[in-house]
Each structure stands twice: as structure tokens, then as C-alpha cells.
Amino acid sequence: MDMSKGTEGTGKSLAQAVQESLSGLSECWELGPQCTVDWSAWGTWAGAAATFFAVLLPYLAAKRGARLRAQLAIGDFIRELNLIAFQLANAAGALEYPLSLPPSDVVSMLRVRAVLPVLEADPSVRRTLLEIRNLGQQLANWNLAVDLLLGEGEELLFHDGWAMDNARRQLTVASNAVSAVARAIVAELPELKESVGTLAL
Secondary structure: OOOOOOOOOOOOOOHHHHHHHHOOOEOOOOOOOOEEEHHHHHHHHHHHHHHHHHHHHHHHEEEEEEHHHHHHHHHHHHHHHHEEEEHHHHHHHHHOOOOOOHHHHHHHHHOOOOOOOOOOOHHHHHHHHHHHHHHHHHHHHHHHHHHHHHOOOOOOOOOOOOHHHHHHHHHHHHHHOOOOOOOHHHHHHHHHHHHHHHHHH
């Protein structure tokens, strides 16, 4: 395309269009001894640029700060995530090989105790936040399934097919939720991959 020909619908050459665009910054073009700069136009542009950066720079700083806070909080939570995985693994063994303990003690041992972080809504870790929320829901479902294993007479219902199937199903879902959190952390905060370890498998 020949850019020196008239622009479509205007009949002006590209050079003319550029010169007219620059006329707001200078009374003539090209700059020379007889050409004076329109300082009021330059002042308007400079003011607009200053306003733009006055808004942009604090925004970028706040965004970096939010991600750093999320990284630190999630980094601390990885230790808790490992403890959750450990508790669920122990629960899986106890379901298949019941311990000779009072029923209430068995139920207490099967229940998972966890402290989930409360994080600010940082879009850069959105998937991790959603997976942590889901993990909390699934752990609550697992603890409820465990409570249902204790009968009204304080006996364990390990012989009850429905109660056991429900417990095994909820245990699997909760374990998968742990892995989903770990995978989300690796995807959004790859610098924490080493800390996550095998949880993301």
C-alpha cells in the first residue's frame, strides 16, 4: 500500500495528516528558527500524563503488594495443607482397619481439624482461592460423614454399608480437594512448587 497517496475519504497525504496532528504541539513543522512551540498544548499533555501516572503507579504498587501478601499467606498455608493430607491418609487406614478404642475416640481421631486462610480477593490467585474454599466445604462434608459413623447407642457403624460407603466417598472427595488446591498453587504461584511437593500429584 502506498502511504504517500491520499488517505481514503480525505484526499490528504499521510505527511499532511501527520503535520496537522503535530500542529497542536507546535505552530509549525518542522521545528526551526522561525518556528515557536505551543507551550500551552505541551502543558496540557504533560498534565494529562502526570495525572495518568499518578493513578497508575499507586495501582501497580497496590497490585504487587496484594500478590506478595497472597504469596506469603498461601506459603504459610502449605504446612497446614500437608497436615490435612496427613490426617486424611490416617483416616483412610482407620476406616479399613478399625482401632480398638472407644467409639467416640475413633470418631474424634477420624475428624479433620484444619485452619483455612482468609485471603483478600487477589485476581492473580483466583483459582487457588476457589479451591481453598471448596476444600473447606469438602472437609466439612467429611467430618459430617464421620459423625454419621457413630450410632445412637455410641457404637461404631462400621458394619453399616451405607454409612461406610458414604464415608469412603467423602474421604476420596476431600483428598482430591487437597490435590486440587496444591495444583492451583503450583499453577498460580510456581515459586512455591518445591514447598507443595507431591501434594499436587
